[in-house]
Amino acid sequence: MVIECVPNVSEGRRLDVIEKMATALRAVPDLRVLDVQSDAAHNRSVFTLAGSAAGLAAGIPVLFEQAIATIDLRTHQGEHPRMGAVDVVPFIPIDGVTMAECVALAKSVAADVAARFNLPLFLYEEASGNASRKNLEDIRRGEFEGLAAKMAQPAWAPDYGPAAPHPTAGASVIGARMPLIAYNINLATNRLDVAKKIASAIRMSSGGLRYVKAMGIPLEDRGIVQVSMNLTNYEKTPIFRVFDLVKREAERYGVSVLESEIVGLVPAAALRQSVEYYLQLEGFSGAQVLENKLRTPHEG
Amino acid sequence: MVIECVPNVSEGRRLDVIEKMATALRAVPDLRVLDVQSDAAHNRSVFTLAGSAAGLAAGIPVLFEQAIATIDLRTHQGEHPRMGAVDVVPFIPIDGVTMAECVALAKSVAADVAARFNLPLFLYEEASGNASRKNLEDIRRGEFEGLAAKMAQPAWAPDYGPAAPHPTAGASVIGARMPLIAYNINLATNRLDVAKKIASAIRMSSGGLRYVKAMGIPLEDRGIVQVSMNLTNYEKTPIFRVFDLVKREAERYGVSVLESEIVGLVPAAALRQSVEYYLQLEGFSGAQVLENKLRTPHEG
Numbered sequence: 007m008v009i010e011c012v013p014n015v016s017e018g019r020r021l022d023v024i025e026k027m028a029t030a031l032r033a034v035p036d037l038r039v040l041d042v043q044s045d046a047a048h049n050r051s052v053f054t055l056a057g058s059a060a061g062l063a064a065g066i067p068v069l070f071e072q073a074i075a076t077i078d079l080r081t082h083q084g085e086h087p088r089m090g091a092v093d094v095v096p097f098i099p100i101d102g103v104t105m106a107e108c109v110a111l112a113k114s115v116a117a118d119v120a121a122r123f124n125l126p127l128f129l130y131e132e133a134s135g136n137a138s139r140k141n142l143e144d145i146r147r148g149e150f151e152g153l154a155a156k157m158a159q160p161a162w163a164p165d166y167g168p169a170a171p172h173p174t175a176g177a178s179v180i181g182a183r184m185p186l187i188a189y190n191i192n193l194a195t196n197r198l199d200v201a202k203k204i205a206s207a208i209r210m211s212s213g214g215l216r217y218v219k220a221m222g223i224p225l226e227d228r229g230i231v232q233v234s235m236n237l238t239n240y241e242k243t244p245i246f247r248v249f250d251l252v253k254r255e256a257e258r259y260g261v262s263v264l265e266s267e268i269v270g271l272v273p274a275a276a277l278r279q280s281v282e283y284y285l286q287l288e289g290f291s292g293a294q295v296l297e298n299k300l301r302t303p304h305e306g
Numbered sequence: 307m308v309i310e311c312v313p314n315v316s317e318g319r320r321l322d323v324i325e326k327m328a329t330a331l332r333a334v335p336d337l338r339v340l341d342v343q344s345d346a347a348h349n350r351s352v353f354t355l356a357g358s359a360a361g362l363a364a365g366i367p368v369l370f371e372q373a374i375a376t377i378d379l380r381t382h383q384g385e386h387p388r389m390g391a392v393d394v395v396p397f398i399p400i401d402g403v404t405m406a407e408c409v410a411l412a413k414s415v416a417a418d419v420a421a422r423f424n425l426p427l428f429l430y431e432e433a434s435g436n437a438s439r440k441n442l443e444d445i446r447r448g449e450f451e452g453l454a455a456k457m458a459q460p461a462w463a464p465d466y467g468p469a470a471p472h473p474t475a476g477a478s479v480i481g482a483r484m485p486l487i488a489y490n491i492n493l494a495t496n497r498l499d500v501a502k503k504i505a506s507a508i509r510m511s512s513g514g515l516r517y518v519k520a521m522g523i524p525l526e527d528r529g530i531v532q533v534s535m536n537l538t539n540y541e542k543t544p545i546f547r548v549f550d551l552v553k554r555e556a557e558r559y560g561v562s563v564l565e566s567e568i569v570g571l572v573p574a575a576a577l578r579q580s581v582e583y584y585l586q587l588e589g590f591s592g593a594q595v596l597e598n599k600l601r602t603p604h605e606g
Contacts, residue, residue, distance in 0.1 A: 008600055010596075010600070038600075040599060040600065056600045100596065100597070100600065101597065101600075185596065245585065246584070246585070249584075249585050249586075263586055264586070265586045265587070265588040266585050266586050266587050266588070267587065267588055267589055267590070268587065268590055268594060270594065271594055271595070271596040271599055272594055272595060272596060273595075273596045273597070274574070274595050274596065274597045277577060277578060277581045277595065278577060280580075280581045280584065280585060281577045281580045281581055284546070284549075284580065284584040285545065285546070285549050285566050285580060286549075286563055286564070286565045286566050287565070287566050287567065287568065288565040288566070288567055289567055290567070290568055294568060294570065294571055294572055295571070295572060295573075295574050295577065296310075296400065296485065296571040296572060296573045296574065297400070297401065297573070297574045299340060299571055300308055300310070300338075300340065300356050300400065300401075
């Protein structure tokens with residue numbers, strides 16, 4: 007079982023503090039620290055962890071303990087919006103684990119952390135049963151500075167923990183979501199209006215595909231434009247459907263797709279589903295990928 | 307470094323003999339026995355091994371030693387053509403290794419085995435510098451029974467070892483090749499002539515793509531026909547090109563592609579190249595596949 011977890015912590019300048027958190031996490035069994043990215047301007051660090059449910063259930067409270075002991079949001083400044091010392095903790099199903107299991111993990115970790123540190127916890131995305139409290143931006147709006155007033159409203163009572171913010175660590179958001187895919191399509195034109203119209207056509211917020219966020223932007227050094235996207239659930243809104251729809255929309259403006267790009271990581275299953283679509287492949291499974299077989303401990 | 311090796315041994319009935327070979331191979335460091343398939347009608351077993359060059363250089367002579375001690379081709383019978391106790395040994399580059407390195411490994415193992423066991427060895431496929439001695443079927447034609455007469459011809463002097471067959475173990479064929487992909491395309495028709503014409507159009511032997519072997523066959527239980535293929539070098543003749551060409555050829559007969567299928571294993575790179583083609587993906591690498599990142603021992 008592999009669950010990815012990407013906690014965002016409100017400290018991006020004191021690298022000794024971040025390194026101490028990473029060291030503590032590395033000591034937790036069944037948990038691996040794959041990456042740590044700190045941004046001084048945002049004053050924020052992003053940990054990429056992978057592990058079993060047990061490894062993450064043990065590790066995340068360790069991270070909270072360190073963050074609460076070292077971060078004081080009353081004096082924290084940075085460009086990125088935030089409301090907690092540990093700001094947001096998403097659990098992401100990768101291999102041999104369901105979304106339902108990640109939701110259960112998010113809830114049990116949230117309950118545990120709330121009780122241990124007397125900290126308000128909000129559930130989000132798949133872990134939240136409340137449609138108006140699924141979106142991180144909605145929950146975090148007002149940030150740490152507006153949190154006491156916001157939590158005074160009944161609609162913003164936390165899912166776990168006390169009804170008022172922690173004095174220095176604010177409140178945290180924990181949940182479960184699918185892996186994000188950052189996917190861009192470059193158009194063979196410099197017409198920004200075309201990229202913006204296509205982005206508007208394909209994104210959910212203006213009537214497009216359910217799990218697409220999109221905007222049209224210029225790539226000025228190349229004299230072309232881009233439809234820049236986040237795909238938030240590749241199982242339900244697959245890459246190939248996004249690509250084909252953008253290509254079709256571009257045609258009506260007489261514009262060609264120059265190329266597409268995946269930025270950062272992509273689950274193997276998202277690639278497989280596109281191969282299966284274009285090759286009309288039936289009955290294929292990830293177990294047929296040679297490298298997976300070579301990695302299997304089993305000897306036949 | 308991962309090299310796959312798929313030795314074929316001329317014994318498929320005495321399973322205790324095969325199991326003893328597998329046990330001996332499992333004791334070799336840097337070598338894994340992924341699979342053993344024995345076929346009684348063919349009287350032949352296929353081992354699937356994976357390891358480093360050092361692991362395979364140590365393991366393959368172990369397999370020869372056991373096979374030569376236990377197999378006597380003078381009394382061997384089976385449906386599958388064969389000329390050696392260990393009949394054929396292909397080395398296949400998988401990860402972090404070049405074809406040139408697999409060719410070098412094939413030659414050094416062949417020289418080693420020839421010297422140790424006084425056995426004639428023929429190089430084939432990428433390891434052979436002789437165009438008329440690349441194809442396994444050409445080298446093996448005449449089988450064990452015709453081998454002495456064949457080797458008496460100067461054109462069939464072996465690459466290593468004595469000029470005459472081993473009395474009980476014949477001669478062996480060692481070489482390097484790309485992974486094979488067994489790829490079939492099913493057509494929405496029962497017209498066998500269409501499947502045969504398309505197979506003829508796309509296979510190398512009748513003027514088609516360089517690394518495609520193809521035949522048209524009926525799938526009688528389903529009332530449809532199939533273009534059944536082996537792709538022998540997916541880097542140079544990619545799956546997507548085969549699919550698109552078959553689809554185009556089918557159109558001229560008014561026939562649709564119903565589906566395609568990959569039988570058995572496929573390298574991840576062969577799937578990636580098809581995704582890259584259909585999505586016009588630029589600058590993508592296998593390192594961006596999330597699962598590969600999760601498996602990396604490095605911590606960032």
